Amino acid sequence: MTNPILNDWTTPFELAPFDAISDADFAPALETALAAHKAEIAAIASNPDPASFANTVEALEAAGEALDKVLSVFFTVSGADSNPDREALQREFSPKLAVHFSDISSNKALFRRVADLWAGKDELGLTDEQARVLMLTHRGLVRAGAALEGAEEARMKEIKSRLATLGTEFTQNLLADERDWYMELTDADLEGLPKFAVDAAQAAGQEKGVAGPVVTLSRSIIVPFLQFSPRRDLREKAYAAWTARGANGGKTDNRAIAAEILALRQERAELLGYESFADYKLETEMAKSPDKVRDLLMAVWGPAKARADADAEVLSQMMHDDGVNASLEPWDWRYYAEKRRKAEHDLDEAALKPYLQLDRMIEAAFSCANRLFGLEFRAVDVPLYHPDCRAWEVTRDGEHVALFIGDYFARGSKRSGAWCSAMRSQAKFPDKQAPIVINVCNFAKGDPALLSYDDARTLFHEFGHALHQMLSSVTYESISGTSVARDFVELPSQLYEHWLEVPDVLREFATHAETGEPMPTEMLNRVLDAATFDMGFQTVEYVASALVDLAFHEGDAPGDPMARQAEVLDDLGMAHAIGMRHATPHFAHVFAGDGYSSGYYSYMWSEVMDADAFAAFEEAGGAFDPERAQALEQHILSAGGSQEPDVLYTAFRGRLPGVEALLKGRGLAA
Numbered sequence: 001m002t003n004p005i006l007n008d009w010t011t012p013f014e015l016a017p018f019d020a021i022s023d024a025d026f027a028p029a030l031e032t033a034l035a036a037h038k039a040e041i042a043a044i045a046s047n048p049d050p051a052s053f054a055n056t057v058e059a060l061e062a063a064g065e066a067l068d069k070v071l072s073v074f075f076t077v078s079g080a081d082s083n084p085d086r087e088a089l090q091r092e093f094s095p096k097l098a099v100h101f102s103d104i105s106s107n108k109a110l111f112r113r114v115a116d117l118w119a120g121k122d123e124l125g126l127t128d129e130q131a132r133v134l135m136l137t138h139r140g141l142v143r144a145g146a147a148l149e150g151a152e153e154a155r156m157k158e159i160k161s162r163l164a165t166l167g168t169e170f171t172q173n174l175l176a177d178e179r180d181w182y183m184e185l186t187d188a189d190l191e192g193l194p195k196f197a198v199d200a201a202q203a204a205g206q207e208k209g210v211a212g213p214v215v216t217l218s219r220s221i222i223v224p225f226l227q228f229s230p231r232r233d234l235r236e237k238a239y240a241a242w243t244a245r246g247a248n249g250g251k252t253d254n255r256a257i258a259a260e261i262l263a264l265r266q267e268r269a270e271l272l273g274y275e276s277f278a279d280y281k282l283e284t285e286m287a288k289s290p291d292k293v294r295d296l297l298m299a300v301w302g303p304a305k306a307r308a309d310a311d312a313e314v315l316s317q318m319m320h321d322d323g324v325n326a327s328l329e330p331w332d333w334r335y336y337a338e339k340r341r342k343a344e345h346d347l348d349e350a351a352l353k354p355y356l357q358l359d360r361m362i363e364a365a366f367s368c369a370n371r372l373f374g375l376e377f378r379a380v381d382v383p384l385y386h387p388d389c390r391a392w393e394v395t396r397d398g399e400h401v402a403l404f405i406g407d408y409f410a411r412g413s414k415r416s417g418a419w420c421s422a423m424r425s426q427a428k429f430p431d432k433q434a435p436i437v438i439n440v441c442n443f444a445k446g447d448p449a450l451l452s453y454d455d456a457r458t459l460f461h462e463f464g465h466a467l468h469q470m471l472s473s474v475t476y477e478s479i480s481g482t483s484v485a486r487d488f489v490e491l492p493s494q495l496y497e498h499w500l501e502v503p504d505v506l507r508e509f510a511t512h513a514e515t516g517e518p519m520p521t522e523m524l525n526r527v528l529d530a531a532t533f534d535m536g537f538q539t540v541e542y543v544a545s546a547l548v549d550l551a552f553h554e555g556d557a558p559g560d561p562m563a564r565q566a567e568v569l570d571d572l573g574m575a576h577a578i579g580m581r582h583a584t585p586h587f588a589h590v591f592a593g594d595g596y597s598s599g600y601y602s603y604m605w606s607e608v609m610d611a612d613a614f615a616a617f618e619e620a621g622g623a624f625d626p627e628r629a630q631a632l633e634q635h636i637l638s639a640g641g642s643q644e645p646d647v648l649y650t651a652f653r654g655r656l657p658g659v660e661a662l663l664k665g666r667g668l669a670a
């Protein structure tokens with residue numbers, strides 16, 4: 001073979017030979033790798049020997065090595081350093097991959113072997129981890145519909161395909177509504193807007209082909225407008241358009257689509273033997289049941305609503321002092337909250353930035369990992385896909401643990417946001433493989449590069465995911481590192497953010513770029529206080545959306561989702577001046593695909609755990625308590641998906657998490 005992606009990688013750390021790979025190598029490598037995986041699957045499915053764990057489950061684990069190589073390289077570069085060729089390849093690859101994996105999950109002969117093993121699992125003499133991998137393999141196939149036959153199988157195919165179409169339509173309608181609406185502003189209408197918001201409005205005007213500035217429905221433009229514009233009439237108009245997305249009547253209206261999606265999801269769950277879609281969806285999550293999700297959300301709702309009501313009074317008074325004699329409305333909240341923030345918590349971003357140098361914040365993340373887990377980081381020079389990438393060898397007691405890559409700077413070829421992925425996951429089967437983990441961010445370049453406080457949190461967040469991959473110590477790749485339930489995967493990352501807030505850490509690493517002085521205590525306190533500002537509002541708008549999402553997927557699907565939404569909000573006693581964070585016609589998390597359907601709660605679920613888990617350190621010897629750190633590594637960071645998340649969490653904490661630490665962290669505790 002001469003394709004550098006498929007050849008053996010003889011590079012340092014067996015890293016992909018990025019300097020030898022060209023874009024023309026991807027398509028032929030994918031074809032070869034798909035064919036090889038197909039042949040491997042066919043051989044497993046048609047094996048004349050009776051099914052054994054080794055010839056079926058382990059064989060599946062070992063299969064697809066070439067495909068892993070191609071996809072890890074391709075997804076790394078297409079996400080972090082794309083170009084028109086790579087975009088075209090992505091469009092070409094994604095349907096091919098969808099068909100490939102759907103063929104595997106509908107392979108009847110393969111399913112029969114796995115089902116035989118599952119039926120006789122108690123006689124197989126499996127280790128706990130092997131039993132877990134068998135359970136997950138079997139469950140994954142059953143949930144994909146592998147056990148269905150005849151008319152039911154055909155109907156499932158139809159449902160899946162119709163749901164995919166509806167999800168795409170929902171997204172496209174939303175985009176169309178967001179694209180079509182804009183409000184022109186005169187120079188006088190720009191009053192009160194900070195420079196960045198004026199610049200964004202001007203740029204948006206140019207993009208729309210309008211001579212002057214405009215407000216659009218993009219969150220990064222409309223939210224600052226609602227925050228800073230003193231023009232109540234314009235705020236109302238913009239807010240009305242923003243919340244009408246997907247509900248404007250005509251061809252782009254999403255309300256009927258939402259109803260059809262909910263009905264099809266219910267049918268799909270019933271075909272698979274579940275009472276409701278929420279039961280189907282939550283089976284694989286830590287929460288397990290709709291009742292547990294509701295209990296959590298309602299425990300937070302009361303204190304959040306009380307705080308929001310108290311805040312509403314303060315904001316109403318500010319509005320009346322402004323000479324506006326009306327009730328506080330959703331288009332007023334952000335404006336008066338911003339005024340209040342400025343008065344009570346003014347944080348001068350420009351003065352703060354020089355204290356947050358990228359290189360020092362990387363050092364801070366490494367230093368915490370050293371104090372907690374004994375990891376050491378040594379910069380290494382290896383060929384990567386872009387000159388901005390940096391790499392470190394991670395060791396412990398002189399032993400190789402992982403290779404860590406940081407790609408921190410924004411550029412046009414990188415998609416937005418920040419993420420962590422494993423270019424190679426940890427595993428011990430079929431051979432021992434050490435992880436290669438990458439963090440990708442979108443920080444502004446500079447000399448030195450300086451971060452906002454949010455950026456610094458992002459850096460710690462992604463590094464927390466990286467630790468989950470790097471400290472993983474399981475046998476099988478399918479359960480390694482971050483291969484865990486969706487409502488559990490953000491625990492290590494959100495937990496790691498807490499170490500950035502440890503005053504000792506900021507004092508040591510938040511040093512001024514020019515003077516080298518540590519951040520003054522007064523500024524440090526302001527930074528830490530600002531974190532809980534307006535949490536009543538933020539919690540209420542989020543919890544309301546999460547409860548509506550849950551109600552949609554429990555019991556019979558609502559024929560009229562808008563009526564169901566109104567009912568839920570009414571029962572809840574929704575705050576008058578706060579809207580849902582995402583209302584049904586534009587709730588993309590829930591309707592654009594399956595990802596967060598009856599799963600929108602999971603952000604808060606993870607926050608409950610990270611707050612509770614960090615409290616475990618504080619209750620023990622402090623943020624670097626060695627015994628707690630050891631327990632965190634043993635039961636969570638090294639364990640991947642080897643056990644149910646509640647078992648892992650209980651092993652770490654001695655009990656399941658309670659909401660007290662979250663309420664305290666959000667400043668909502670009584």
Ligand SMILES: [Zn+2]
Pocket residue numbers: 461465490493
């Ligand atoms: Zn994350």
